[in-house]
Amino acid sequence: MLSYIASYLVMASIYGIIALALNFQWGFSGLMNFGIGASYMLGAYSAALLSSAPTAEHLGGFGVPFPLDLVGAAIIPGFIAFLIGFPALKLKGGPFAIATLAIHEIIYLIVHNEMWLTNGVWGIRDISRPLYSQMPQQYDFFYLLIAGGMLIGFYFFFQKAVRSPWGRVIRGIKVDEDMALMSGKYAWSYKMQSFVLGSAIAGIAGGLFVHYTGFVSPTNFTPLMATFIVWLMVMVGGSGNNRGVLVGTFFVWGVWTGSEFLTDFFPGSMETRAGFMRMFLMGIILLIVIITRPQGIFGKEKIIPKYLRSE
Amino acid sequence: MLLEIEKANKRFGGIQAVRDCSFGVEKGSITGLIGPNGAGKTTLFNLVTGFHPLDSGRVYFKGEDITELPPNEIFHKGLFRTFQIVRGYEDMTVLESLLIMPTQQLGENFWNIWTKGSKIEEQEKKFTKKAIEVLEFFEMADRKEELARNLPGGEKKLLDLGRMMMADPELVLLDEPGAGVPPSLQQKVNNYIKRISDDKNVTFFVVEHDMNVIMNLCDPIIVVVEGTNLTSGSPEEIKSNQEVIEAYLGEEERV
Ligand SMILES: Nc1ncnc2c1ncn2[C@@H]1O[C@H](COP(=O)(O)OP(=O)(O)OP(=O)(O)O)[C@@H](O)[C@H]1O
Numbered sequence: 326m327l328s329y330i331a332s333y334l335v336m337a338s339i340y341g342i343i344a345l346a347l348n349f350q351w352g353f354s355g356l357m358n359f360g361i362g363a364s365y366m367l368g369a370y371s372a373a374l375l376s377s378a379p380t381a382e383h384l385g386g387f388g389v390p391f392p393l394d395l396v397g398a399a400i401i402p403g404f405i406a407f408l409i410g411f412p413a414l415k416l417k418g419g420p421f422a423i424a425t426l427a428i429h430e431i432i433y434l435i436v437h438n439e440m441w442l443t444n445g446v447w448g449i450r451d452i453s454r455p456l457y458s459q460m461p462q463q464y465d466f467f468y469l470l471i472a473g474g475m476l477i478g479f480y481f482f483f484q485k486a487v488r489s490p491w492g493r494v495i496r497g498i499k500v501d502e503d504m505a506l507m508s509g510k511y512a513w514s515y516k517m518q519s520f521v522l523g524s525a526i527a528g529i530a531g532g533l534f535v536h537y538t539g540f541v542s543p544t545n546f547t548p549l550m551a552t553f554i555v556w557l558m559v560m561v562g563g564s565g566n567n568r569g570v571l572v573g574t575f576f577v578w579g580v581w582t583g584s585e586f587l588t589d590f591f592p593g594s595m596e597t598r599a600g601f602m603r604m605f606l607m608g609i610i611l612l613i614v615i616i617t618r619p620q621g622i623f624g625k626e627k628i629i630p631k632y633l634r635s636e
Numbered sequence: 637m638l639l640e641i642e643k644a645n646k647r648f649g650g651i652q653a654v655r656d657c658s659f660g661v662e663k664g665s666i667t668g669l670i671g672p673n674g675a676g677k678t679t680l681f682n683l684v685t686g687f688h689p690l691d692s693g694r695v696y697f698k699g700e701d702i703t704e705l706p707p708n709e710i711f712h713k714g715l716f717r718t719f720q721i722v723r724g725y726e727d728m729t730v731l732e733s734l735l736i737m738p739t740q741q742l743g744e745n746f747w748n749i750w751t752k753g754s755k756i757e758e759q760e761k762k763f764t765k766k767a768i769e770v771l772e773f774f775e776m777a778d779r780k781e782e783l784a785r786n787l788p789g790g791e792k793k794l795l796d797l798g799r800m801m802m803a804d805p806e807l808v809l810l811d812e813p814g815a816g817v818p819p820s821l822q823q824k825v826n827n828y829i830k831r832i833s834d835d836k837n838v839t840f841f842v843v844e845h846d847m848n849v850i851m852n853l854c855d856p857i858i859v860v861v862e863g864t865n866l867t868s869g870s871p872e873e874i875k876s877n878q879e880v881i882e883a884y885l886g887e888e889e890r891v
């Protein structure tokens with residue numbers, strides 16, 4: 326039971342990092358990124374391929390060990406976001422969302438089909454699990470230190486970033502881009518920075534994921550599990566509020582994993598349907614939030630400048 | 637001339653919003669721009685500040701051709717504008733929406749946040765102090781932690797002027813600073829504009845519908861009708877110009 330809780334916390338921490346990254350892009354910068362899951366996937370595969378031993382099954386043998394490969398798991402999705410940003414950031418709002426969704430699908434299909442690169446649906450096996458042989462019994466607890474520590478680190482990172490003058494400009498552009506332009510801010514550059522930064526950090530979460538599970542395949546990154554659930558976490562907690570988003574993440578992930586137990590109560594013939602019931606449950610949560618508290622449980626945070634009282 | 641517009645043209649689909657329009661704004665003046673609804677006043681502002689490309693014509697600021705520049709670069713030349721529909725950083729506190737304005741902020745660079753903390757803090761203190769002074773000038777110091785969206789209309793306009801003061805521009809384009817301001821506050825807004833013009837040596841170019849406001853605030857006044865400048869002159873000249881009365885004042889009286 327305890328190790329069940331630890332494994333819940335590890336996955337919640339990993340999702341928490343993606344949710345913070347998405348919250349930065351959407352809640353603070355106004356970028357409706359429906360491709361956040363693609364960055365997560367790219368980070369996961371980057372870490373898996375960079376750290377894997379030479380094999381005939383897929384690209385590999387680069388010999389970049391954990392945690393160094395996490396740098397690659399950030400740079401690769403970050404760079405791809407940079408390239409995508411040129412056309413996509415010409416769009417705003419809904420059209421931007423659709424463009425990122427389409428790119429998500431393209432990346433998913435490439436990973437799914439390019440056998441030489443990713444081994445396709447068979448996935449990548451035997452990804453190193455740091456220090457696993459030393460503590461196979463307590464591994465969830467050990468990994469919780471890594472993933473939880475990273476989550477806390479990124480929480481403070483984003484808190485500082487959005488409160489800085491840099492974050493202030495980013496928030497200003499979200500509220501009124503024309504106004505920001507007329508305040509001398511080069512809006513496009515800031516949006517690009519936000520898009521790249523968020524995508525890179527979602528990529529790190531992907532790297533953390535593969536070193537925890539030791540295995541990765543495209544099924545880990547269905548639209549539901551890679552993007553929709555992350556949006557739900559952000560919206561439940563309250564976009565534009567990092568603390569709220571953490572609460573939203575632990576809540577949504579709790580409901581998702583908890584509902585797995587419930588499906589065990591269904592008779593065998595219902596089992597496949599039970600999976601769909603879980604998805605249905607996620608949809609219900611989204612509806613409840615949108616109808617009763619569109620701003621999320623916590624709502625947007627009011628940021629008061631730090632130096633108010635110093636004369 | 638601080639600002640010069642030369643034969644500007646702008647067409648939206650079938651509408652010629654601005655037609656061969658030429659005029660200038662003298663340094664140190666509070667120049668008015670009037671004309672009936674749809675005359676092209678806001679479009680002219682959009683052309684000058686780089687929000688719309690011109691079809692033809694040129695815009696010069698301080699003798700420099702700024703026709704092709706985007707708004708953010710025009711701002712850095714010393715030109716600021718407000719928008720007709722009150723807009724601002726609605727989701728931000730009053731203080732933050734002022735702090736965003738200063739140029740040359742070290743902390744606007746992502747890497748500096750992590751490496752130049754103490755210098756950024758120094759700058760932030762300096763700008764915060766300036767922002768509080770600006771708010772005190774407008775007697776709004778008690779609003780500093782309020783969200784901009786919660787301010788009454790008149791104070792939103794004052795916040796617009798406050799943002800301008802944070803940036804120290806040379807020329808400010810105001811698109812209907814009186815719209816949405818209750819009559820009781822109107823005179824106050826005008827007085828602020830006059831004071832800033834005198835004390836800070838800021839040139840103003842003001843679009844305004846209310847004749848009383850424009851007549852006692854602006855000199856000279858430029859009249860545009862159907863996208864082209866009809867005439868310009870002192871308030872007295874404009875008031876007694878038969879063409880203007882027909883094209884504009886007459887219309888208003890009929891309404
Ligand atoms: N972005 C746009 N797209 C299409 N047509 C436009 C656009 N902006 C302005 N127009 C048209 O150009 C003409 C001039 O509009 P403009 O807003 O400049 O007038 P205005 O003098 O500011 O009027 P008002 O006093 O009502 O503010 C109008 O016919 C308007 O419909």
Ligand SMILES: [Mg+2]
Nearest residue numbers: 677678679720
């Ligand atoms: Mg107008």
